[in-house]
Structure formats: structure tokens, C-alpha cells
Amino acid sequence: MRTSTKQVGSGTNATAGRPRLTVIGTGYLGATHAVCMAQLGFDVLAVDVDTTKIERLAAGEVPFFEPGLDELLQANLAAGRLRFTSSFEEVARFGDVHFLCVGTPQLPGRQNADLSYLHAAVTALAPHLRRGSLVVGKSTVPVGTAAALADRLAVEAPGVELAWNPEFLREGFAVEDTLRPDRLVFGVASTPAETILRSVYAPITNQYETPVIVADFATAELVKVAANSFLATKISYINAMAEVCEAVDADVTTLAQALSLDERIGGKFLRPGVGFGGGCLPKDIRAFRARADELGVGHSLTFLSEVDEINLRRRDRIVQLARTAVGGSLAGQPVAVLGASFKPNSDDVRDSPALAVAALLDGAGATVTVYDPMALDNARRARPELTYATSAAEAVSGAKATVLLTEWAEFGELDPAELATLAAAHTIIDARHTLDSARWRAAGWTYVSPGRPAMTPAVPAQPDVEPLQRQVQEAFAARAA
Known part of the structure; x- marks a missing residue:
């Protein structure tokens, strides 16, 4: 695999010291990678065809919400280590070293990944590559993509080599995951390419004991989709158990706790609820299945179809719980929805279960009011037919049912007694199993959560007043006698 002797990056800054880095695409992955590599001390130039996005980033404004990224962007712009451009020739x-960080969304009406942005990026970059350099793919792609791109670069940009270095970012923790990853995967076809990648990540590997896995292109591509498929399967597994628990009046949270104590299983991603969403897991498992079909091994991944189906069923289940809560019909019923982003600490509403449930409730005739701490603007653009509130209290006011769909920390701190004075009826559907059920019940709420028995308000025991009054009267009568 590693027989090439060509000097990748020869005659450039790669031989004099730290290589200069570029990032192609400034979406979530690209902007984060550019900022964090600058934070590690590299000179970084990022490019995008979206000039508005480039202008915002150059002005120190991140176009999406990611904790900690704004501050690092502004610091590295001020330090002169980070710049943005729309010129591929300048890049x-x-x-x-050029990092490909463009999106690979799902093709409309199909399961396959859309690689048009990736090919467009290579088309824009390749004609301008006049010297030896390394192009590094970070986008999530179907297996076989890297080999095809390497062949293309060999024709269109002789002397330029390709490597594949998949990302493993968690939205809400992307800065940490970039600066201190739990592993690095290098898909390379030569020793020089591996050497360059090791120099790029030396600031991390010199400080932390970060495992480095060196692999061929195909294995590196598979690592990302296999990881996402495993995580999606684990989430759908515990949600399938929630369906069983609902049938027998068992408690899925206690079941999950017991399972998590088995070190072979563990507790991560074993949290029942409304399922997974976002811009990665749903489209990645579908694209993985589609690619397996193309390779003639589709039977190996048929289980991913059921993983997907279980995930989508949980959204319908939340609507069923809301329908029951308001008496059997959602038509005309005011319902509060807390959460629009697919997960907390993100403003991403792509394939968001929260926003999907809100739309399903609206489609069933409910009057839906949505509140989210960060994702309201994106939610309005995605679902303009819904009503939006600027606070949880405003959303809950007059509601016949309240549905918590994103586990923002803010929602765990809500005062159920105060909200009880605003809501028209006191049923809270905790789709994420994130609230203190005893606290809400004590405030007079019926607490409902998928996979758990319904818990009605806790009513304090009342003393038997009449016998007590008789005892007092008898005592006074005896004293008078």
C-alpha cells in the first residue's frame, strides 16, 4: 500500500517547518476545523463559494451555534493565523495541505449520498494545484470515493496526492473533539502522505496519547459510517425496548440502567426517547445501506432499515401520547413544544425529531407553539407554519399538553409550580427522560415519558378531620364536667 516515494509537499513550507493548511468548505465541519487548526498554531486559509458566509466568518461571526467557537475564531483572526477567501487560486x-470539508447530504428522493459538492470542490481546486501538495478528505463519503478521487487527481493535478482523514465531531462538543480527539484515522497510499498527516496533528499527539490508526482508503472511509451505524443501532435498540416496556407497563429507564452496568454494553447512547436526528446519523445509515446494495452486499446491512424505522416510529409515539393527554383528539388543542434543535447545545434542525414531532402535531390539528433557546431562527425557516415563542413560559401559557423534545439544560431548571399557573392543563410529556418526575408530580403535573408508566400528580395524604374534631370536643366536655 505504501510503496510511493514521491515527496508530497516537496519544495513548500512542509519541508521548512509546519505546513500551511487550507480548508475547502466553511460549513459546520469546515469552519470548526479551520478555527481549531489555527488554534493549534497553523497558518490557515479557508475557502467557500458562499461569499456571505465568508464575509461573516472574516468579520468574526460563526454562522451557526457551537459553544466556544466564536471566541476561538475571533482570537485567531486577530492573531493573523486564520483568513477566509472565495478564491481557489489563492488557496x-x-x-x-488542503482539507476537503464539504457536505455530503442525502440525495432528494433517494437513500444515496450526494457527492456533487465534493466533486465541485475538486473541480474548482485541482486546476490550480501547480506543485506537490496533499489533499485530505474529511467529508463522510461512500466507500470507494477516495480511490476514485485519487485517480482523478493523478490526471488533473500530477504530483498531488490524496489522503482520507474522517471526522468524528459531536455537535455541541466539536471544539473539544477537534483539539482533543479520541482517535485519529489516516487513510493513506504512501509513507510521505502519512508523514505529512502526522506533522499536521503533531500538536495533538505530542500532548495527548491520541491513538493513530493508519489504514487504506476504504477502511478509513468505512470507520466513520460504521461508527455512526453502530451508534444509531444502539439508540434504536433501547427505543425498541421502550416499545416492549409500554406493552407490559415496565420502566425502560430502569432497564437501561441495568443494561449499562454490563461493561460489554455500557451506558452511552443507551438513553431512550424520541430518537436520533441531525445532519449525520440518519443520512449516513441510509447512504451506507445504498452503497452496500451497489456493492452486492446489501443483505449485510438490512438491519439498518429497521434501525431507521424504529427511530421514525418514536416520533409517531410522542404524537399518540399527546393525543391521549388532551382527551383523544388534537384538533384545535393548544400544545407547547419545548425544543426544536435535534440535540442541546446546537441550533441544527436538520432531520430534527423535535421539529418533526411539532410538525406532526400541527398536521393532526393541534395549535403548536415552539420554544428553543438557540434554534428558533432555523426552525422558523424550516417550519414557518408553526407558532414560535420567546420563552418556555410563553409557549406553555394556555397549553393543554406540554411536550419536551430537546434536553436543553434550561428545561431541567424550569419551575413546574410556576408553569402550572400558566398552563390550561397539567400534563408534561418528557420525550427525552430529562426532567425530575417527582418534582413535576409534586407540583400537580401528570408526568408521561415514552417507555415508562404514566405518573399522576402526587397528592399529599389528608388527615381524618372529623375524628380529630370529635376527640377535641370530647376532651373539652370531659374538662367541663
């Missing part, structure tokens, strides 16, 4: 002149 080619500047860089020794």
Missing part, C-alpha cells in the same frame, strides 16, 4: 498557491 492553491497558499496551501501545502
Whole structure:
């Protein structure tokens, strides 16, 4: 695999010291990678065809919400280590290592990944690559993509080599995951390419004991989709157990706790609820299945179809719980929805279960009011037919049912007694199993959560007043006698 002797990056800054880096695409992955690599001390130039996005980033404004990223962006702009451009020619002149960080969304009406943005990026970059350099793919792609791109670069940009270095970012923790990853995967076809990647990540590997896995292209591509498929399967597994628990009046949270104590299983991603969403897991498992079909091994991944189905069923289940809560019909019933982003600490509403449930409730005739701490603007653009509130209290006011769909920390701190004075009826559907059920019941709420028995308000025991009054009367009568 590693027989090449060509000097990747020869005659550039790669031989004089730290390589200069470029990032192609400034969406969630690209902007985060550019900022964090600058934070590690590299000179970084990022490019995008969206000039508005480039202008915002150059002005120190991150176009999406990711904790800690704004501050790092502004610091590295001020330090002069980070710049943004719309010129691929400038990027080619500047860089020794070019990171491909463009999106690979699901094709409309199909399961396959849309690689048009990736190919467009290579088309824009390759003609300007006049010297030896390394192009590094970070986008999530179907297996076989890297080999095809390597062949293309060999024709369109002789002397330029390709490597594949998949990302493993968690939204809400992307800065930490970039600066201190739990592993690094290098898909390479030569020793020089591996050497360059090791120099790029040396600031991390010199400080932390980060495992480095060196692999061929295909294995590196598979690591990301296999990891996401495993995580999706684990989430759908515990949600399938929630369906069984509902049938027998068992408690899925206690079941999950017991399972998590088995070290072979563990507790991560074993949290029942409304299922997974976002811009990665749903489209990645579908694209993985589609690629397996193309390779003639689709039977190996048929289980991913059921994983997907279980995930989508949980959204319908929340609607069923809301329908029951308001008496059997959602038509005309005011319902509060807390959460629009697919997960907390993110404003991402792509394939968001929260927003999908809100839309299903609206489709069933409910009058839906949505509140989210960060994702309201994106939610309005995605679902303009819904009503939006600027606070949880405003959303809950007059509601016949309240549905918590994103586990923001803010929602765990809500005062159920105060909200009880605002709501028209006191049923809270905790789709994420994130609230203190005893606290809500004590405040007079019926607490409902998928996979758990319904818990009605806790009513304090009342003393038997009449016998007590008789005892007092008898005592006074005896004293008078």
C-alpha cells in the first residue's frame, strides 16, 4: 500500500517547518476545523463559494451555534493565523495541505449520498494545484470515493496526492473533539502522505496519547459510517425496548440502567426517547445501506432499515401520547413544544425529531407553539407554519399538553409550580427522560415519558378531620364536667 516515494509537499513550507493548511468548505465541519487548526498554531486559509458566509466568518461571526467557537475564531483572526477567501487560486498557491470539508447530504428522493459538492470542490481546486501538495478528505463519503478521487487527481493535478482523514465531531462538543480527539484515522497510499498527516496533528499527539490508526482508503472511509451505524443501532435498540416496556407497563429507564452496568454494553447512547436526528446519523445509515446494495452486499446491512424505522416510529409515539393527554383528539388543542434543535447545545434542525414531532402535531390539528433557546431562527425557516415563542413560559401559557423534545439544560431548571399557573392543563410529556418526575408530580403535573408508566400528580395524604374534631370536643366536655 505504501510503496510511493514521491515527496508530497516537496519544495513548500512542509519541508521548512509546519505546513500551511487550507480548508475547502466553511460549513459546520469546515469552519470548526479551520478555527481549531489555527488554534493549534497553523497558518490557515479557508475557502467557500458562499461569499456571505465568508464575509461573516472574516468579520468574526460563526454562522451557526457551537459553544466556544466564536471566541476561538475571533482570537485567531486577530492573531493573523486564520483568513477566509472565495478564491481557489489563492488557496492553491497558499496551501501545502488542503482539507476537503464539504457536505455530503442525502440525495432528494433517494437513500444515496450526494457527492456533487465534493466533486465541485475538486473541480474548482485541482486546476490550480501547480506543485506537490496533499489533499485530505474529511467529508463522510461512500466507500470507494477516495480511490476514485485519487485517480482523478493523478490526471488533473500530477504530483498531488490524496489522503482520507474522517471526522468524528459531536455537535455541541466539536471544539473539544477537534483539539482533543479520541482517535485519529489516516487513510493513506504512501509513507510521505502519512508523514505529512502526522506533522499536521503533531500538536495533538505530542500532548495527548491520541491513538493513530493508519489504514487504506476504504477502511478509513468505512470507520466513520460504521461508527455512526453502530451508534444509531444502539439508540434504536433501547427505543425498541421502550416499545416492549409500554406493552407490559415496565420502566425502560430502569432497564437501561441495568443494561449499562454490563461493561460489554455500557451506558452511552443507551438513553431512550424520541430518537436520533441531525445532519449525520440518519443520512449516513441510509447512504451506507445504498452503497452496500451497489456493492452486492446489501443483505449485510438490512438491519439498518429497521434501525431507521424504529427511530421514525418514536416520533409517531410522542404524537399518540399527546393525543391521549388532551382527551383523544388534537384538533384545535393548544400544545407547547419545548425544543426544536435535534440535540442541546446546537441550533441544527436538520432531520430534527423535535421539529418533526411539532410538525406532526400541527398536521393532526393541534395549535403548536415552539420554544428553543438557540434554534428558533432555523426552525422558523424550516417550519414557518408553526407558532414560535420567546420563552418556555410563553409557549406553555394556555397549553393543554406540554411536550419536551430537546434536553436543553434550561428545561431541567424550569419551575413546574410556576408553569402550572400558566398552563390550561397539567400534563408534561418528557420525550427525552430529562426532567425530575417527582418534582413535576409534586407540583400537580401528570408526568408521561415514552417507555415508562404514566405518573399522576402526587397528592399529599389528608388527615381524618372529623375524628380529630370529635376527640377535641370530647376532651373539652370531659374538662367541663
